[in-house]
Amino acid sequence: MPFQDCLLPETFQGKYAQAPYFEGWYFRLQNGSHSISLIPGICLNPQPHAYLQILNGEKGTSSYQEYPFSAFRFRQDRFAISVGENHFSSTSIHLREPQLHGDISFTNRVPFCAHRLNTGMMGPFAFVPWLQCRHGVVTIRSTLAGALTDDTGTMDFTGGIGYVEKDWGKAFPQPYLWTQAHFGLSTFMLCLARVPLPGGALTGILAFLYTGQKRYLFSTYTGTRLSTICRTEDGAWHLIFRTPFHRLFLRLIIHKGLTLRAPGTQGMNREIQEDPHADLSVRLATCGGDTVFQGQSADASAEIVGDLLKLTKQA
Known part of the structure; x- marks a missing residue:
């Protein structure tokens, strides 16, 4: 992977990739x-192709539309991609699928990093090959x-x-847990996975919590560790994370996905379940127990794949 691509993680990273390889973007729209969640992307194996997945949380439907690989186009200098006549960027969506079409623009956008050149969520791990x-x-x-x-x-969004x-x-790794939710003006995301070494x-x-700007x-x-993960009789997953300065408490219930x-490794051949209406509670506290943030959502998106209890095992 070229060094400059590591500093523009939102742009297409697969220019020189070889199979097995995938790359996909996840747009979540709520009002x-x-x-609606839209996932445009590409997969190089077993046969290179582009795709667009559409998840309609309101109607409980999902679809996967496959395109020729040649239908995928991208900009090198900024995040802007196309799959067929569907165009996606950090500022807008132009959708022209037979079953769903329209235009969405993003304003008041809060990027993950304000600096144009950054390694994003991966931090120093962006350079691990x-x-x-x-x-x-x-x-x-962002506001829609x-x-x-x-x-x-x-x-109307x-x-x-x-x-x-x-x-x-x-x-994708296995096992893993992913969840994302908005709490008023605050936003949270967690990706927890068993990483092969x-x-x-x-x-x-x-994970990140954005609150109070x-x-x-x-x-x-950054030194975050998973100290507790368990599932109670009501089906809720309880997780506690420890950092040098904070404690992060989560309670997650996943319904039908x-x-x-x-x-x-053999292509887009795994079927998983994503619940667009999971129940998520998040509490961030200092090491002394003072609450920094607390929020609840009945419209969190969440995926759980595999045996999460394996996440407690050491390398």
Whole structure:
């Protein structure tokens, strides 16, 4: 991977990639009961192709549309990609699928990093060559304007909230937990996974909380550790993370999910479930127990794949 690409993680990273390889961007649009997630991307194996996945949380439907690889186009100097006649960037979406079309613009955008050149969520891990999968956040939150229309009517997203992230690499890890939610003007994301290493594995942590115009970053490379993970009789997952300065407490309940195709080493052949209406509670406290932030959402997106209890094992 060229050095300059590591400093522009939101842009297309796969110019020189060889199979197995995937790269996908995740756009989440919310406004009241309207909930749509759009995932444009590419996969190089077993047959190179582009794709667009659409998850409709309001109607409980999902779809995967495959395109020729030649239908994928990208800008090298900034984040802007196209899959067929569908165009995606950090400022807008232009969607022209037969089953869903419309235009969405993003204003009041809060990027993950204000500096143009940055390593994003991966931090120093951006330069580690053997990682199975990498994760990035493009937009923490933005205000939406526009609408999308399908065969049943028009969904107005004006005034809603947008979120954008991405993944790229050889395959999704397993096991892993991912969740993202907005709490009023605050935003949270967690990606917790078993990361293969030469000769072993470790539990990798990438998370952030944006609140009060301040971003708290929780990651393996900043000293964050998973101290507790368990599931109670009511089906809730409870997690506690420790950092040198804070304690992060999570409670997550996942209900029925939507089918999502995910990358494995043999292509987009894994089916996972994503719940667009999971229940998530987050509390951030100082080491002395004082609450810094507390929030709850019944509209968190969440995925759990594999046996999460394996995340407690050491390398």
